[in-house]
Amino acid sequence: MELLEERIRRDGKIRGGDVLKVDSFLNHQMDVSLFAEIGKEFRRLFGDCGVTKILTIEASGIGIACVTAQFFGCPVIFAKKNKTKNIAGDVYTSKVESFTHGKVYDIIVAREFLRPEDRVLLIDDFLANGSALQGLIKLVEDAGATLVGAGICVEKAFQPGGDRIRSMGVRVESLARIKSMSEETGVEFC
């Protein structure tokens, strides 16, 4: 997606070789007019798949997922990272390893919101090692729902997550795929 690649070139900041900061428009400050274009693109890619639910993971996937869901006319569910008092025991769970935060945590979705008849589109801002996406895929499988695919904004294609998940037979559509990046030469897209 040309618009997103241009924005990454213009406003993305590379730190230390493998960290791409896009927090001025994607995952801290959020440009919702860009999100609308992203949502339209996901609709173009997955619009004929009968999506009934969009599933994402807190926190930075939520905004993109909600704006995208407006183009699908379906609800969003976000997997929560911690068990809170407000969530009863009837949940699907899986484990996610965060390389950014350097820890493993549980994610949960209430069973009542993910049903066998659902056709689920996963949405997230980043795909790098794929741990978050694999955690979400397991939630969909545990629910017996149909996984339509995953819509990703930025894939670090030089990290193994994308290949790993495609090799599981999951359709992954990434709007910007980064082949390589460095502080000296900037970002090169696939």
Place this chain on the structure above:
Amino acid sequence: MELLEERIRRDGKIRGGDVLKVDSFLNHQMDVSLFAEIGKEFRRLFGDCGVTKILTIEASGIGIACVTAQFFGCPVIFAKKNKTKNIAGDVYTSKVESFTHGKVYDIIVAREFLRPEDRVLLIDDFLANGSALQGLIKLVEDAGATLVGAGICVEKAFQPGGDRIRSMGVRVESLARIKSMSEETGVEFC
């Protein structure tokens, strides 16, 4: 807001006297068509205030804030609950006490996204004890930005947060204000 009150009456679940579960449409599964109506209502209330940024807090405020921001044509910033490797040191911070999770945590916003010239609207799903909102207000004050007010979906008016924050001179607009609730008699609105 009649639509939201009706939805709370229909789909909200009261647990143990002071917990209102609205996770089927507001803060776990999210009805984005309802969010669009909420966003329009906030626009009606705050549309003439020159809002340049919407500030919310992760995670459940993000979806509502992003859909609302589409009606204001401005970006959203969400305050993060944990310091991650991807956020540099140049941040505003404040402390928030979560009664749901039973702990105190720091919230942060990168200084570069909250400027003295900004006119900030706070958006959140719930107002009860007001700790999250007070944390956000402090971030805006620390930045020297102008606080336009706070747009809240559900205020538990029987808890002290709303009164406390209004007494600070902050304009708080809550779309559904709960006067009392119980498992036996349901929800009564103000």
